[in-house]
Amino acid sequence: MFKVIKLLTVLALASVPAYAVDGNAILAQVDKRLAPESYEMYRKLVNVEPDGRKKEFILFTVKKGTDKIAGLFISPASDKGRTTLRLGENMWLYIPNVGKPVRITSLQSVIGGVFNNADILQLDYGAEYDVVKVDDLEKEYLLHLKAKTRAVAYDRLSMWVDKEKTLPTKIECRTEADMLIKTLYFKQIKDFGGGIVRPAVIETDSPLYKGYRSYMIFAGVKARDVPDEAFTPNFMPRIESLR
Amino acid sequence: MRIGIFLLCAVGLLGFFPRGSGAEETPTFNLSEIEKEVQKKPYWFGGFLQVQPTLSGLDSDSPLYRLKYYDNEPGGTLEQSNLGARLEGALEYGDLRAFARLDSFLTHDHDGWHGEMTLMEGYITYKPGPHMAVDAGKRVTKWGKGYAWNPVAFVDRPKDPEDPEEALQGYYLLGGDFIRSFDGPLQTLAFTPVILPVYEDINDEFGQTGYVNVAAKLYALLWDTDLDLLFFSGHSRTTRLGGDFSKNLLTNLEIHGEVAWIQDFQEIDFLENGQVATRESNVWSYLLGLRYLTETDLTAILEYYHNGEGVDPNDLKNMYAYINRAYDTNKQTGNRSLFGPINRLTKEGFSWRNPLRDYLYLRLSQKEPFDILYFTPAFTTIVTMNDWSFNLMPELNYSPITNLDLRLRGIIPVGGDQTEYGEKQSDWRVEFRLRYFF
Numbered sequence: 001m002f003k004v005i006k007l008l009t010v011l012a013l014a015s016v017p018a019y020a021v022d023g024n025a026i027l028a029q030v031d032k033r034l035a036p037e038s039y040e041m042y043r044k045l046v047n048v049e050p051d052g053r054k055k056e057f058i059l060f061t062v063k064k065g066t067d068k069i070a071g072l073f074i075s076p077a078s079d080k081g082r083t084t085l086r087l088g089e090n091m092w093l094y095i096p097n098v099g100k101p102v103r104i105t106s107l108q109s110v111i112g113g114v115f116n117n118a119d120i121l122q123l124d125y126g127a128e129y130d131v132v133k134v135d136d137l138e139k140e141y142l143l144h145l146k147a148k149t150r151a152v153a154y155d156r157l158s159m160w161v162d163k164e165k166t167l168p169t170k171i172e173c174r175t176e177a178d179m180l181i182k183t184l185y186f187k188q189i190k191d192f193g194g195g196i197v198r199p200a201v202i203e204t205d206s207p208l209y210k211g212y213r214s215y216m217i218f219a220g221v222k223a224r225d226v227p228d229e230a231f232t233p234n235f236m237p238r239i240e241s242l243r
Numbered sequence: 244m245r246i247g248i249f250l251l252c253a254v255g256l257l258g259f260f261p262r263g264s265g266a267e268e269t270p271t272f273n274l275s276e277i278e279k280e281v282q283k284k285p286y287w288f289g290g291f292l293q294v295q296p297t298l299s300g301l302d303s304d305s306p307l308y309r310l311k312y313y314d315n316e317p318g319g320t321l322e323q324s325n326l327g328a329r330l331e332g333a334l335e336y337g338d339l340r341a342f343a344r345l346d347s348f349l350t351h352d353h354d355g356w357h358g359e360m361t362l363m364e365g366y367i368t369y370k371p372g373p374h375m376a377v378d379a380g381k382r383v384t385k386w387g388k389g390y391a392w393n394p395v396a397f398v399d400r401p402k403d404p405e406d407p408e409e410a411l412q413g414y415y416l417l418g419g420d421f422i423r424s425f426d427g428p429l430q431t432l433a434f435t436p437v438i439l440p441v442y443e444d445i446n447d448e449f450g451q452t453g454y455v456n457v458a459a460k461l462y463a464l465l466w467d468t469d470l471d472l473l474f475f476s477g478h479s480r481t482t483r484l485g486g487d488f489s490k491n492l493l494t495n496l497e498i499h500g501e502v503a504w505i506q507d508f509q510e511i512d513f514l515e516n517g518q519v520a521t522r523e524s525n526v527w528s529y530l531l532g533l534r535y536l537t538e539t540d541l542t543a544i545l546e547y548y549h550n551g552e553g554v555d556p557n558d559l560k561n562m563y564a565y566i567n568r569a570y571d572t573n574k575q576t577g578n579r580s581l582f583g584p585i586n587r588l589t590k591e592g593f594s595w596r597n598p599l600r601d602y603l604y605l606r607l608s609q610k611e612p613f614d615i616l617y618f619t620p621a622f623t624t625i626v627t628m629n630d631w632s633f634n635l636m637p638e639l640n641y642s643p644i645t646n647l648d649l650r651l652r653g654i655i656p657v658g659g660d661q662t663e664y665g666e667k668q669s670d671w672r673v674e675f676r677l678r679y680f681f
Contacts, residue, residue, distance in 0.1 A: 042277070042281040044272070044277050044280070046272075047616070049616060053644075055617070055644075055645050056645065058277075058280060058281060060281070074281065075280075076645045076646050076680065077289050077291075077646050077680035077681050078291075078642070078645070078646045078647075078648060078678075078680035080289060080680075087430060087431075087464070088467070089467065089491070089494075090464070090467055090491065095408070096410075097408060097409065097410040098385070098408050099383050099385035099410070099411070100385040100386075100387075102390075103469070103489050103490075103491055103497045103499075103534070105491065105494050105495050105497075105536055150493075150494060151494045188272075188274070190274060200272075200274055201272060209614065209616075210614075212616070215272065217272045217274065217277055219274065219277045219278050219281055220278060220281060226373070227372065227373045227374065227424075228424030229372075229373040229374040229422040229423065229424050230373040231424070232422050232424060232431045232433060232464070233431070233433075233462070233464070233469065234420055234422050234431070234433040234435070234462060235373050235422060238368075238370060238373075238376060241335075241340070241370055241373075242373075243283045
């Protein structure tokens with residue numbers, strides 16, 4: 001009798017995979033590897049048109065916790081001084097000429113081209129998405145992400161994560177109806193210091209902008225704790241003072 | 244010159260600007276170069292150069308034409324060219340920052356060249372941390388949530404609803420900003436007090452001189468809604484109280500509103516004989532608006548504005564009739580004095596820009612149609628609900644290369660006799676604006 005129970009137990013355990021992949025835990029690791037929870041960074045955004053023409057923007061960004069992020073355009077001259085702020089699902093744009101923060105949506109684009117506000121004011125993936133399915137590929141995990149709320153610009157993401165580095169290599173952004181909006185390719189892994197080793201370039205293409213490519217190049221990524229008051233509409237005209 | 248500039252405009256808007264040759268070239272990014280690019284300097288200087296030719300088809304029978312040009316009539320069409328620069332600069336030293344914005348423009352019209360240099364803003368800020376800042380100098384406060392109008396902008400000059408995003412000139416003031424953040428439904432609380440002196444040589448356009456006025460704004464971000472309570476008190480203008488709000492109902496739908504209560508406002512009755520009767524009464528101005536973004540990137544801004552400080556349509560008709568009589572008298576006798584009551588009203592604050600009481604504003608702008616990057620056509624209309632006259636403003640905006648902004652715009656007022664837009668000085672206006680930022 002004891003032998004039978006032992007045999008049944010062994011068979012039952014054998015039918016369960018050796019380990020269950022926790023997609024949300026992988027996503028949390030990805031977020032942690034991409035940037036500290038509170039940080040400052042610079043990003044260069046480059047829109048390249050099919051004929052080779054380029055338009056470049058440089059953006060200074062500070063983020064705190066899971067729901068606060070603010071950005072300042074420091075070039076080109078026509079956009080200098082514009083600031084953006086996101087507090088959870090609230091987003092504002094401040095234009096020096098207009099002189100006051102105006103509410104905007106995640107789908108709008110303050111710079112034109114492939115990048116929209118959600119790309120510029122992106123919070124942690126884990127703050128905005130749940131992993132609903134994980135495909136265990138040979139060298140990568142394929143995480144299927146679903147937005148937690150409708151306030152997010154892309155309802156679904158497919159994220160390929162390098163198993164060894166726990167960093168994304170590619171993300172497809174899709175609508176609720178599964179239409180592909182854009183694809184992000186993570187390139188040029190760089191050591192930014194302070195234990196931050198992450199891709200320094202994100203290349204983007206979109207079937208909605210055929211032939212156009214956009215690049216986001218990261219610089220000066222470092223942990224920084226900024227007071228909460230810096231993430232308020234009143235402070236938007238003075239974000240420059242954080243640099 | 245006019246033809247040349249409009250040709251430049253057409254060329255620019257069609258996108259015949261120099262293009263790169265490497266269509267298939269994969270850009271390479273030198274990461275250490277970018278680190279150098281983002282280094283901050285303690286000073287900054289920038290601005291733009293502007294060329295803005297305008298061609299107007301004038302209505303010589305219009306009272307506003309007659310009021311403006313009775314002693315120097317330009318004829319059926321008026322060419323104006325505006326050339327100049329906006330210069331901006333900032334200097335930082337520790338917790339102090341100085342900022343200045345200077346407009347310097349030359350305008351050429353039928354009357355020759357006119358130059359104007361205006362300090363739009365110039366102030367020093369002391370900012371010991373994100374929770375506090377104190378400003379002293381000439382600056383704009385830009386209170387309110389409305390796009391085209393801001394009835395609660397108690398210490399600002401009025402916006403031009405035909406160009407509401409244009410920079411305004413500030414007033415000399417002492418202001419503060421004190422911010423606190425919280426966890427919970429109330430996320431932010433900010434208090435913004437302002438002290439506004441009005442004397443002979445400082446802010447004298449604001450109101451009665453010889454007084455120091457105070458105003459303040461209390462801002463709260465509460466349940467994901469922007470809320471402001473505002474007040475103005477002083478002897479240069481009568482007491483004003485106000486409130487405003489802004490909230491995203493959906494990710495692509497924002498609503499906003501403003502309400503202002505103005506104590507003892509001097510309402511005017513303009514009689515046919517040119518006499519002006521005034522009476523004090525408490526009036527309300529308010530605005531309700533929305534901003535909607537469609538899936539096709541069409542942004543719609545719709546606002547209703549009740550202008551409690553506006554005049555009755557009959558008073559406007561009386562003004563028009565009176566101006567026509569003054570014009571006829573001037574032509575027959577050379578006597579200008581009959582224009583006096585109207586000019587006095589304007590000097591005392593009456594504005595020909597939206598002088599009536601109820602308005603609708605609609606702006607539709609389409610981002611990058613037909614896959615044309617950085618191209619935004621737009622259409623705007625302002626409707627006077629008191630006489631159902633309106634203006635139509637189609638426009639094309641294009642930024643073909645970095646730091647170059649082009650705008651081609653038409654303005655067509657439409658309305659019957661003795662209506663607000665029916666009696667504008669121009670039957671139509673076409674303007675092109677080129678701005679190169681540096």
